[in-house]
Amino acid sequence: MPAPTSNRKSLPHGLPFAPTKVGVLIDIDMGTKEDFLATLRFGFDEAHAEGVITRPVELVVKEAIGLPRLEAKNTIDGYLALAAEGVLCVIGPLITDNSIALAPVIDRTGVPAVTWTGTDRYHGQYCFNLGNGGLAEEAAMMAAWIRRRGYTTVGMIHEISPGGVEYASNFRYYAARARLDVLIEAYTTQVPDDLEGILRKIRDQRPDCLAYLGYGYPTILMAPMFRNLGWDPPRIMTSAFQFCYAKPEWMAALEGWYGIDQMCEENPRLGPMLDRFADHLGKRRDHTVTALSYDTTRLIAEGLARAPLLTPAGVKDGLERVRMLPAVNGGPRTHMSLGPYDHKAYKGDWLVIRRIEGGRTVFVGLHEPAI
Known part of the structure; x- marks a missing residue:
């Protein structure tokens, strides 16, 4: 029996095309893992339905928890296993250390990997x-925000970790540029022994305020600890702020913090995507991981x-040809572009500042120069 008319376009000669395999390397304990995977499937399905790609995408998922809790070898082995399974590209690793x-x-x-890391030391x-x-x-951004708020000290x-050291080096420079005086530079590990003592010092x-880097x-x-010390300083932290979306108790624990985020309600593409995803999933998942995951699929x-x-x-060559692709994450003019010697995709106001108030995050603003 011949294939139905509706299928003939996608099944030349009656033979189906194999899906494109994309690997997903999960290297951290991810409280939003199910949202992450659901958004990836949703984004690739939309791209296929729109005709951006002619084959559906099959996700090959490998959970390979590495640093900072376990070992980097786990994540390396996970990537190599995905490559051996024939994926054309890998999403991950997701954090700096790995x-x-x-x-x-x-x-x-030689299998391209799109990571979410923030370090300058991931390149190739x-x-x-x-x-x-x-x-x-x-x-x-943190130094500029502190100065624009009128604080001078x-x-x-910062953490004693690869990311913490890189953060600190950059913050010292930008604090000096913003004419801020760093009165004390304290250190912690990712599993601190006497964190309250550090805060007391x-x-x-x-x-005038506290900056956390790590x-x-x-x-x-x-x-x-802040309550025990009778101290409620204005405080800002890195994109670690986004852990607040992982668990309700983490959102509560970070009440009052300002931090670096990416979700911006002023981006006209964000709301419609979140609405479509909510209709698809049957529940709302309005947070940065959803937007970032969706952008990852479209890239x-x-x-x-x-x-x-x-x-x-x-696929490596194809990624290097991506230009001016609109993003749902970041501010209104955020887009994604790559090139042969430019492998950082986000361009524009892709980072924003938000604050946790009453158990939710609220948009504070885009980056503005300090002086």
């Missing part, structure tokens, strides 16, 4: 970035569409 460890492996293996011929933050950019706390220097786990523990779909050949090397 991205730094994996970058040389990605280049040797097959290393692409759609940042969930930027360690240098965030430091510049700051207490700085900062409080005793009486800075991956962010310790900030979830600070609320009762990769465009790379697949522009690939001269559906091989990993071809």
Whole structure:
């Protein structure tokens, strides 16, 4: 029996096309994992329905928890397993520590990987970035925000970790540019022993505000410590702020913090996408991970569409041809563009400042220069 008329266009000679395999490398304990995967499927399905890509996408998911809690080797092995399964591209790793460890492996293996990391140390011929933050950019934004609020002194706390050290180096520079005095520079690990003692030392220097630079786990523990110390400073943190979306108790723990985020209600593409996804899922998931995941699918779909050949090397070439692709994340003029020597996709006001008030985040503003 001949194929139905509605199928003939997609089944030449009656033979189906194989789906395109895209790997998903989950390298962190992700409270929003199900939302993440659902959004990826939704975004790729929309791209296929719109004709951006001619084949459906099959996600090959590998959970390979690495640093900072476990070992980088887990994430490296996870990436290599995805490459062995024939994926054309990998989404992940998602965080700085594992991205730094994996970058040389990605280049040797030759399967492009789109990470969300913010470090400048993730780079290579097959290393692409759609940042969930930027360690240098965030430091510049935090220093500018502090100065524009009228503060002139700051207490700085940073993690002893690859990301924390990179954040701190950038913040020192931008604090000096903004004419801020760093009264004290304190340190913590990602599993601190005496965090309240560290906060007490900062409080005793009486800075105008507190800046936290790092991956962010310790900030979830600070609320009762502030109460014990009788100290409620104006405080701003890195994109670790976005952990608030992972669990309601983390949102509550970070009440009152300002932080670097990406979701901006002024972006005209954000609301319609969130509405479509809510209709698809049957519930609302209005947070940054949803928007970032959707942008990730549209970036990769465009790379697949522009690939001269559906091989990993071809997809790498296709990604380098993406230009001026509108984003749902970030401010109204945020877009995604790549090039042969430009593998950071987000352009424009892709980072914003939000604050947690009453158990939810509210938009504060886009970046403005300090002086």
